[in-house]
Amino acid sequence: MKNIFVSGATGFLGGAVIANLLASQSTNNLLLLVRADTAAEGLQRVKENLRTLDVASAALEKLTDADILIGDFTNVAAFSDDSRLDTITHVINCAAITSFGKNPLIWPVNVDGTFEFARRMAEVASLKRFLHVGTAMACGDSQQSPVTESWNVAPADEHLVPYTASKAAIEQRLHEELPDFPLVVARPSIVVGHTQLGCKPSSSIFWVFRMGQLLQQFTCSLDEKIDVIPVDYCADxxxxxxxxxxxxxxxxxxxxxxxSSCTFEDIEIALADGLGQAPFGDNYRQVKEEDIPQLAREFEARLGPCNRRLVMRALRLYAGFADLNYVFGNGRLLSEGVEASPLFTSYAGLCAQSTRHLSIQQQMQCDFK
Ligand SMILES: NC(=O)c1ccc[n+]([C@@H]2O[C@H](COP(=O)([O-])OP(=O)(O)OC[C@H]3O[C@@H](n4cnc5c(N)ncnc54)[C@H](OP(=O)(O)O)[C@@H]3O)[C@@H](O)[C@H]2O)c1
Structure with missing residues (x-):
């Protein structure tokens, strides 16, 4: 019997991980870290998230208040004396502030709080593995593609946003300051949608592809490839x-x-196909980052009601990532017997269908909390 601790249980990836664990034949005890006032409220939040992943009621019934640990990484001391932590065998740490903005909690949560929590778990004799979910973009903006895994992450000034700098910093701290810790770091690339549910669980980052399609303009060339994986594959x-x-x-x-990385052209064809539309073909125009302000005049006409400044900021940010043109090597993962990722083009149409009732502005909300 494994005693598995999951943080980030109300998030996109944490939810998909719990859905995967609940679907498994083996019986595992779960302890889920949730921000809430009571265990009942925490359980409610976790279940709401799992319903977006179509987790069956029978599986949801397996979870009870006893599986919830109320806690916040900004105050690890407040939950660190819970004795259930001393029985944990496996940790999967999905909690983080994932905002690309300048959220003042990024460092306190993603670095200081995460480190405090890991240090607490280092005291647990039964702990076999602490799987920390990092991000492939911890490598910074100066790598050659395909990017390979290395503990030498980029310094803060080689990151496009504070979020990826914080993720690089915590990996470094865990690796250097807890030498005998059973640490494994898994760095997902770009997680978009779900192979069976499209964007029902979350429209995170998907709207960038849809925005490029609606504007028929973006900073990348159509034959560039982008490294995208679905959330259910990532969780598995x-x-x-x-x-x-x-x-x-x-x-x-x-x-x-x-x-399994796809070109922007093939992704656009898959999106158009999902929506029953013709692909934009020769109408696409590759623009430079400095041209983005000129696009702003067309935002409302093409994207519907939206906050121009936010859309412009988002375009700049995501153009910065797309222009890196990174593919992240997956040889290590495949060598562990994990299958290759499904192609984004195989389910991008489903993502488009599942978000057609939402404006771009609504789809963006989850990435600008
Ligand atoms: N999604 C991607 O494309 C992607 C790609 C690469 C790496 N990752 C990594 O994967 C992990 C999960 O990302 P995600 O996309 O699932 O993010 P998400 O949907 O934003 O979920 C973040 C989770 O962290 C929790 N959290 C935030 N602040 C917390 C705090 N102070 N204390 C405790 N929990 C807190 C959130 O709880 P609340 O619900 O209470 O806010 C939520 O459950 C992150 O480490 C991220 O860096 C994600």
């Missing part, structure tokens, strides 16, 4: 890395890699 890979008895490495990308 994470659970395998969490529970496999022996791993060859302590650091993995969870990515599409060269074999």
């Amino acid at each position: 890979a994470l659970v395998k890395l969490l529970l496999k008895d022996e791993l060859a490495y302590d650091l993995y990308h969870i990515s599409a890699g060269s074999g």
Whole structure:
């Protein structure tokens, strides 16, 4: 019997991880870290999230108040004396502030709080693995593609946003300051949608592709590739890395890699197909980052009601990531027996269908909290 601790249980990836664990044949005890006032409220929040992933009622019934640990990484001391932590065998740490903005909690949560929590778990004799979910973009903006896994992450001034700098910093701290800790870091690339549910669980980042399609303009060339994976594939890979008895490495990308990354052109064709529309073909125009303000005049006409400044900021940010043109090597993951990721083009149409009732502005909300 494994006693599995999951943080970020109300988030996109944490929810998909719990859905995966609940669907598994093996019986595992779960302890879920949730921000809430009471265990009942915490359980309610977790279940609401799992319903967006179509988790069946029978599986939801398996979860009770006893599976909830109320806690916040800004105050680890407030929950660190809970004795249930001392029985944990496996941790999967999905909690983080994932905003690309300048959220003042990024460092206190993603670095200080995460480190405090890991230090607490380092005292647990039964702990076999602490799987920390990082991000492939911890590598910074100066790498050659395909990017390989390395503990030498980029310094803060080589990151496009504070969020990825914080993720790089915490990996470094965990690796250097807790040397005997059973740490494994898994770095997902870009997680978009779900192979069966499209964007029902979350429209995170999907709207960037839809916005490029509606504007018929973006900063990348159509033959460039982008490394995108679906949340259910990512969760499955994470659970395998969490529970496999022996791993060859302590650091993995969870990515599409060269074999499963798709071109922007193929993605646009798949989106158009999903919506029953003609692809934009020759109408596409590649623009420079400095041209983005001129696009603003067309925002409302093409995207519907929206906050121009926010859309412009988002375009600049995501153009910065897309222009890096990174593919993240997945050889280590495949060598552990994890299958290659499905192509984004195989379910991008479903993502488009599942968001057609939402404006771009509504879809963006989850990434600008
Ligand atoms: N999604 C991607 O494309 C992607 C790609 C690469 C890496 N990752 C990594 O994957 C992990 C999960 O990302 P996600 O997309 O699932 O993010 P998400 O949907 O924003 O979920 C974040 C989770 O962290 C929790 N959290 C935030 N602040 C907290 C705090 N102070 N104390 C405790 N929990 C807190 C949130 O709880 P509340 O509901 O209470 O806010 C939520 O459950 C992150 O580490 C992220 O860096 C994600």
